Amino acid sequence: GITPLKASGRSDVMANLFEWNWNSVASECTRVLGPAGYAGVQVSQPADSLRRTALGDGSDTVLHPWWEIYQPVSYELTSRMGTEAEFRAMVRTCRAAGVKVYVDAVVNHMTGQGSVSYGGTEYSHFAYDGLYDAADFHHRGEECSSSTGGIEDFNNLRQVRYCELVGLADLDTSDPHVRDTLAAYLNKLLGYGVSGFRVDAAKHVGQDDLIALRKKLHRTVDGDRPYVALEVFGGGPGSLSPQAFTEAGSAVLGLDADIQIKNAFKSYPADGTGSLATLRDFGEGSGLTPGDKTLSFVQNHDTERNGDSLNYKDGATNLLAQQFLLAYGYGTPQVYSSFAWETTDASPPSGKDGLITDTDCSDAAWVCVHADAAVTGMVGFHNRVGDAAVRNWWDDGGNLIAFGRGRAGWVALNNDRAAHTRTFSTGLPAGTYCNVTTGVARGGRCSGPTVRVAGDGTAEVTVPAKGAVAFTRADRV
Ligand code: LM2
Ligand code: CA
Incomplete structure (x- = not known):
């Protein structure tokens, strides 16, 4: 693993x-x-x-x-x-x-x-x-002072701790x-x-x-x-x-x-x-x-x-x-x-x-x-x-967002009902990457569509409706 x-x-x-x-x-x-x-x-x-x-x-x-x-x-x-x-x-x-x-x-x-x-x-x-x-x-009339013995007021410290949650016997x-x-x-x-x-x-x-x-x-x-x-x-x-x-x-x-x-x-x-x-x-x-x-x-x-x-x-x-x-x-x-x-x-x-x-x-x-x-x-x-920080955040103010995790990986997510194509800054080295949301990279091959990152770290990506595109450095094929 x-x-x-x-x-x-x-x-x-x-x-x-x-x-x-x-x-x-x-x-x-x-x-x-x-x-x-x-x-x-x-x-x-x-x-x-x-x-x-x-x-x-x-x-x-x-x-x-x-x-x-x-x-x-x-x-x-x-x-x-x-x-x-x-x-x-x-x-x-x-x-x-x-x-x-x-x-x-x-x-x-x-x-x-x-x-x-x-x-x-x-x-x-x-x-x-x-x-x-x-x-x-805990019993009603003892630690619990609510009239029913149940928690009636969820903002009352004693009731929350000492009274019964939906009638369950309270240890x-x-x-x-x-x-x-x-x-x-x-x-x-x-x-x-x-x-x-x-x-x-x-x-x-x-x-x-x-x-x-x-x-x-x-x-x-x-x-x-x-x-x-x-x-x-x-x-x-x-x-x-x-x-x-x-x-x-x-x-x-x-x-x-x-x-x-x-x-x-x-x-x-x-x-x-x-x-x-x-x-x-x-x-x-x-x-x-x-x-x-x-x-x-x-x-x-x-x-x-x-x-x-x-x-x-x-x-x-x-x-x-x-x-x-x-x-x-x-x-x-x-x-x-x-x-x-x-x-x-x-x-x-x-x-x-x-x-x-x-x-x-x-x-x-x-x-x-x-x-x-x-x-x-x-x-x-x-x-x-891993622990790489979120960086390079981009959004269209609506439902299309993209960000990197350090320089280790990059993702775009689209919650719109239509696909969006644009050129993103991925922050990753030039290369061809396997989109892990639809494919698996194995033995230098991707079982689904790939993304090409140019020398300046940019890539033209189509993010599907209600879908995502993501890859890490390890997903280079
Ligand atoms: C939880 N977290 O604090 C659980 O996540 C939640 O799912 C549990 O409630 C609750 N606390 C107690 O562990 C569920 C369920 C209740 C159900 C209780 C106990 O949501 O509806 O209550 O489990 O099975 C049921 C009846 C309720 C009755 C109670 C006791 O729905 O009407 O109260 O049993 O007989 C008289
Ligand atoms: Ca309790």
Whole structure:
């Protein structure tokens, strides 16, 4: 594979294969992720969870919605995605393919409903698998003072931390027994070869408890500190803002970045063609958390549904946005792929028992953004330009932009509904280059169209409608 060039030592591009079963993740690591240059893969919450046996209160119509997994009932690793043995085999296979595994970890809460699970754990409300009892949770009238026991005011520090998020039993993460139990679970995963975590609902745990928990974590099998990315939605004041969490983990999720990306590419709600020229100041310059402290993405499983971000239904615009993020180099970029859906509660493709079936990227039930040639070409671009700064920015004030990454690579992106041809300054040496958005350079040949750069670094390039042209020095043919 390609050696990532980033100085951080924890490079580089991550795929987020949301609700893929373990066997499917394993084969994707070998077949696509490793060969394309992905350095990591985020997998779904692996602990045993709620398995509904009846529909809820009538507001939902799906027996096994995707969100069952956010209601853990124990830390046994039998889930909708597979068995513990399959999980371990997946981690081994991915690591052998050069792809590190990052786990979605739910530490704020346990399930708030049901009594049946995927792994057969026995549980009831506030009593889970012999791990926790009622004293290990926050309760209404005690730490939580909202009238319902739920979070009613998302700007209220005590409510956010000590009340229940959508009725989920809220762990008292200041309690030594709770911290030790969580650390034992996460350390088991690290022992299996996992490299880090996406911490669900981190805002609702709070900085002090997150820092205390992180101190209990072992090193990874590679000898590194685990990468810990905290989920903190923007919009909260002061201590509840993502900016206030950047020191409580390795990074925070780029949940404001994906909103800016949507607004630049789509101008929602106008649904126009956006304004890519605004991206000249994308990143810290547009108020986002520092790049080296951010796990960035165009969407995740929440934002693709709640309207904050673009999603796969945006088609070519979504792919172009993925290309931009990989080209620009803000944050640790992550590419999200999951299943197609029509309603927000929809289940991933599953049997009647709720067990998720194998992913088939050629089946319209799945959406494999990470494997699209337009995206994999830019994963290689991202790896090859490394830390080189954005330079030589050019835009037409609208939806055609171009920039270099140092002198290592150059890209043009066009969000218009028409192609544009013009002469650009690429800053690269004279030569013929393979456009990596449509072709692969191998053995001095390009499998698609090429670009000729003249002695003065200029090139006449046609940038297709809703498309990109990109190449690095290594793509010279
Ligand atoms: C997250 N981050 O902080 C996840 O990214 C998000 O997807 C999770 O919500 C949430 N926090 C809890 O981990 C999802 C989903 C909710 C769903 C919960 C729990 O968006 O709709 O709530 O998972 O499964 C569901 C019902 C809700 C019900 C709740 C508890 O939709 O109506 O509340 O279960 O039974 C009474
Ligand atoms: Ca909490």
